[in-house]
Amino acid sequence: MSFDVQKIRRESMRWHLLNALDKARPLGALDTLLLDVMRALYPDTTPQELHVQLDYLQERKLVEITKRPDGHWHAKLDRLGIDIVEYTIDCQAGIARPEKYWN
Numbered sequence: 199m200s201f202d203v204q205k206i207r208r209e210s211m212r213w214h215l216l217n218a219l220d221k222a223r224p225l226g227a228l229d230t231l232l233l234d235v236m237r238a239l240y241p242d243t244t245p246q247e248l249h250v251q252l253d254y255l256q257e258r259k260l261v262e263i264t265k266r267p268d269g270h271w272h273a274k275l276d277r278l279g280i281d282i283v284e285y286t287i288d289c290q291a292g293i294a295r296p297e298k299y300w301n
Contacts, residue, residue, distance in 0.1 A: 207240065209294035211251050214239055216293070219261060219275045220283040226262075226274025255279070258292070 218235045219227060229248055236243040252273055255261040260279035264272045281287040282295065289295040 206294070208251065209292060211236060211240065211243075211247075212255060212293045213295050215248075215251060215255060215273075216260065216275065216279055216283050216295075219273055219279065223275060223280075226272055229271040229273070232273065254292070258290075 214236065215232060218232055222231075229245065229252070232252070233243060233245060233248050236248055249271060252261060252263055252271060255273075256263045258278075260276055260282060261273045262276050266272060275283070278287070282289050282293065285295075285298045
């Protein structure tokens with residue numbers, strides 16, 4: 199049995215970003231704050247890696263991103279992102295959302 203460590207990292211990072219943005223509702227958060235959160239979990243996280251995962255979540259219509267003139271990104275959960283975090287809809291592959299174990 200082999201593990202794809204990079205795949206696990208990507209999918210877990212996406213879940214943690216959704217959770218962080220849920221805590222930042224309704225305002226959302228700048229990428230600098232999200233980078234600090236990700237570095238608490240993955241100390242070697244780069245701004246580019248963060249932006250790649252945020253872009254993925256935006257493509258999935260889970261977050262809205264505003265790319266500011268100063269180069270920073272501001273992200274906030276979209277309606278579907280909220281539903282994913284609140285376990286009201288199914289979560290497709292690509293995001294390491296834990297199984298719901300409570301009622």
